[in-house]
Amino acid sequence: xxxxxxxxxxxxxxxxxxxxxxxxxxxxxxxxxxxxxxxxxxxxxxxxxxxxxxxxxxxxxxxxxxxxxxxxxxxxxxxxxxxxxxxxxxxxxxxxxxxxxxxxxxxxxxxxxxxxxxxxxxxxxxxxxxxxxxxxxxxxxxxxxxxxxxxxxxxxxxxxxxxxxxxxxxxxxxxxxxxxxxxxxxxxxxxxxxxxxxxxxxxxxxxxxxxxxxxxxxxxxxxxxxxxxxxxxxxxxxxxxxxxxxxxxxxxxxxxxxxxxxxxxxxxxxxxxxxxxxxxxxxxxxxxxxxxxxxxxxxxxxxxxxxxxxxxxxxxxxxxxxxxxxxxxxxxxxxxxxxxxxxxxxxxxxxxxxxxxxxxxxxxxxxxxxxxxxxxxxxxxxxxxxxxxxxxxxxxxxxxxxxxxxxxxxxxxxxxxxxxxxxxxxxxxxxxxxxxxxxxxxxxxxxxxxxxxxxxxxxxxxxxxxxxxxxxxxxxxxxxxxxxxxxxxxxxxxxxxxxxxxxxxxxxxxxxxxxxxxxxxxxxxxxxxxxxxxxxxxxxxxxxxxxxxxxxxxxxxxxxxxxxxxxxxxxxxxxxxxx
Amino acid sequence: xxxxxxxxxxxxxxxxxxxxxxxxxxxxxxxxxxxxxxxxxxxxxxxxxxxxxxxxxxxxxxxxxxxxxxxxxxxxxxxxxxxxxxxxxxxxxxxxxxxxxxxxxxxxxxxxxxxxxxxxxxxxxxxxxxxxxxxxxxxxxxxxxxxxxxxxxxxxxxxxxxxxxxxxxxxxxxxxxxxxxxxxxxxxxxxxxxxxxxxxxxxxxxxxxxxxxxxxxxxxxxxxxxxxxxxxxxxxxxxxxxxxxxxxxxxxxxxxxxxxxxxxxxxxxxxxxxxxxxxxxxxx
Numbered sequence: 001x002x003x004x005x006x007x008x009x010x011x012x013x014x015x016x017x018x019x020x021x022x023x024x025x026x027x028x029x030x031x032x033x034x035x036x037x038x039x040x041x042x043x044x045x046x047x048x049x050x051x052x053x054x055x056x057x058x059x060x061x062x063x064x065x066x067x068x069x070x071x072x073x074x075x076x077x078x079x080x081x082x083x084x085x086x087x088x089x090x091x092x093x094x095x096x097x098x099x100x101x102x103x104x105x106x107x108x109x110x111x112x113x114x115x116x117x118x119x120x121x122x123x124x125x126x127x128x129x130x131x132x133x134x135x136x137x138x139x140x141x142x143x144x145x146x147x148x149x150x151x152x153x154x155x156x157x158x159x160x161x162x163x164x165x166x167x168x169x170x171x172x173x174x175x176x177x178x179x180x181x182x183x184x185x186x187x188x189x190x191x192x193x194x195x196x197x198x199x200x201x202x203x204x205x206x207x208x209x210x211x212x213x214x215x216x217x218x219x220x221x222x223x224x225x226x227x228x229x230x231x232x233x234x235x236x237x238x239x240x241x242x243x244x245x246x247x248x249x250x251x252x253x254x255x256x257x258x259x260x261x262x263x264x265x266x267x268x269x270x271x272x273x274x275x276x277x278x279x280x281x282x283x284x285x286x287x288x289x290x291x292x293x294x295x296x297x298x299x300x301x302x303x304x305x306x307x308x309x310x311x312x313x314x315x316x317x318x319x320x321x322x323x324x325x326x327x328x329x330x331x332x333x334x335x336x337x338x339x340x341x342x343x344x345x346x347x348x349x350x351x352x353x354x355x356x357x358x359x360x361x362x363x364x365x366x367x368x369x370x371x372x373x374x375x376x377x378x379x380x381x382x383x384x385x386x387x388x389x390x391x392x393x394x395x396x397x398x399x400x401x402x403x404x405x406x407x408x409x410x411x412x413x414x415x416x417x418x419x420x421x422x423x424x425x426x427x428x429x430x431x432x433x434x435x436x437x438x439x440x441x442x443x444x445x446x447x448x449x450x451x452x453x454x455x456x457x458x459x460x461x462x463x464x465x466x467x468x469x470x471x472x473x474x475x476x477x478x479x480x481x482x483x484x485x486x487x488x489x490x491x492x493x494x495x496x497x498x499x500x501x502x503x504x505x506x507x508x509x510x511x512x513x514x515x516x517x518x519x520x521x522x523x524x525x526x527x528x529x530x531x532x533x534x535x536x537x538x539x540x541x542x543x544x545x546x547x548x549x550x551x552x553x554x555x556x557x558x559x560x561x562x563x564x565x566x567x568x569x570x571x572x573x574x575x576x577x578x579x
Numbered sequence: 580x581x582x583x584x585x586x587x588x589x590x591x592x593x594x595x596x597x598x599x600x601x602x603x604x605x606x607x608x609x610x611x612x613x614x615x616x617x618x619x620x621x622x623x624x625x626x627x628x629x630x631x632x633x634x635x636x637x638x639x640x641x642x643x644x645x646x647x648x649x650x651x652x653x654x655x656x657x658x659x660x661x662x663x664x665x666x667x668x669x670x671x672x673x674x675x676x677x678x679x680x681x682x683x684x685x686x687x688x689x690x691x692x693x694x695x696x697x698x699x700x701x702x703x704x705x706x707x708x709x710x711x712x713x714x715x716x717x718x719x720x721x722x723x724x725x726x727x728x729x730x731x732x733x734x735x736x737x738x739x740x741x742x743x744x745x746x747x748x749x750x751x752x753x754x755x756x757x758x759x760x761x762x763x764x765x766x767x768x769x770x771x772x773x774x775x776x777x778x779x780x781x782x783x784x785x786x787x788x789x790x791x792x793x794x795x796x797x798x799x800x801x802x803x804x805x806x807x808x809x810x811x812x813x814x815x816x817x818x819x820x821x822x823x824x825x826x827x828x829x830x831x832x833x834x835x836x837x838x839x840x841x842x843x844x845x846x847x848x849x850x851x852x853x854x855x856x857x858x859x860x861x862x863x
Binding site: 205207217220221223225226228245246247248249250251252254256257258260261262264265266267268269270271272273274275276290291294298384385387390392394396418419420421422423424425426427428429430431437438439 | 685848
């Protein structure tokens, strides 16, 4: 018996594909949990249609003995749940792909003689156990056994998961799971599969998180105690997360009637001393524009999380893109400082969101966190978070009589009082105002001083920019530039290329740019920018502030994230073309 | 009470309202009401949007949040939610409150925060110099509605009562005694209180003048039962004449009484400390 090709891999990609509501999520949760518990590095990456039922969605689960966190095109094990699954993923399926599923979901598309197909009628088997619903548990049982994972982990998971259900349901699920194990043994034998991925050494504690949850955790650790938002895919996960933990951490969570209300409520709460946040996507953020400007004018801190999706207008609600950088950068009329952050790794999203609240308070400016659908739905294990340097910096003073909210200071930052704390009166005015906060039309004096005061804060902000990460050697010939969620895919592509002359500069603060940006770029002979949008919005920003034009652009705007393979190939080609 | 002794009075300041504007009566009456209710300037936050009426916080000695046009209510309930010890009054004109801010009006009624919402209703846009407002009467000619207004006027009272608002009243800027009584009741009411104030605009509204209002306003009878929602709705629906008084009162839990956050502690949010040890225990 010849060995199946997946036997020798140290990194396996499993894709589950089917209609919304068919249970892909159940299987995904089961597998990620168990594989994590068993000590593997696990990453789950989702793509789904904008509908509640039907359609064809998929989840890619990567299992490895290394830290893999990016999307790959390659499918090692494919599990179709419906008839359209194979056609939807056709270009990713090769003769090496092990396809496991109901014959009726496979054979109309693929020839059993040419492809590596294992036909299992799990619906029928599930019905024999008691109900077709158990077919998902059978599927999970098959996969876990292929990885030789201890039965007890699976049984424990099922007991915990169905703890509120009847003993009968727990029993039937365990029966289905063990049946899946049996089937896996048969498959392993007939196909010559012997997966050898080694679980990682359990030296440090790891947590399994997704992008939305880690942003929410960052917000909690940043002292966020007020979130008002209007639900909008793909940003709502953060609102859900904070709502779920609101009772434990004293967070006021309110669903607004619209995004305009959300940001104005956030600013009202912040004016009165709350640490406020809103979460939205591009369309909702567009509605918040005037509120962003208000934040700039009344110098009231607010943290805005934008989970980007492709536009214009409704665009592709459940897909991904990095197309709202310019919207974030230019939203709101008039001139005022702002900060824009864009985490690339899940771990970074925690520290960045945490810090966003401190930055907003310190500089009294709006702070925008840009993620995207790919990032918020991305799920993998990270080392437990280190809180030793995490602090919640409050920049609120107790006011005295005669307090001036907009007192002119050397660096433009006025000590911030809040109503009801001290004897002073706190006046916030969206009109141009004097130091007291009273409306003014003193054009030559007060107006000029106030404009300068607000912009001086930008100079202070610039002293606190998060530096970009240089991944790779310092003596590079080619520098690949990326920002936000493309971080893991670019890093993995460069690892697979193994060319020491290529390094990667990842920006997790995209505005203002770090002062060393130009220096980093000028050192390279060849610059390549990678962005999940069509016009290279970050490239334009770099050009604006460094006067350096990055001609070599790798852009993707299909609504899907970059895969490691396509980036590897495109970066390789870009480097070769230059030689 | 003499104007000078009022602790909310700003003294000799430049006020941008036209001579004879009803806003002056509203301002003076509000200052007197606040003193009589024993409210201190540092405990009061006035929240407004944009427009001539929305300038009122600037003319009162107090904390204020003079925000965006149409957006007085979202910051108002949020300020109260961040610090329930503050007295919060959202005050703006009819364009700001019922036009630009119409959606917030509807949903703030549903939310029932413990705030007072005072609306200067002069049936015209003043600051933009005389266009129709949501409450303008059909037929009123303006620079934009050159053939006269063709849209039915917005009735804030029937809408609020329809939404089961917890307090709905109307008064008239030409009767400061009645206005003060209504302000007192509205501010003291626990929950969202709408006080619509009919107010002539002497510069731009040549239709709804002092004389016009004088001929049309009258007082709800003492026998009016403000807990009778359908009767309240019927009286608020009158269009030829304008009854004044408290149309509707409904005793119901406020936003914060329904929210978990203040059930275990009455501390404002800024005082509460985040427990990072608890965070570590929960998530790490």
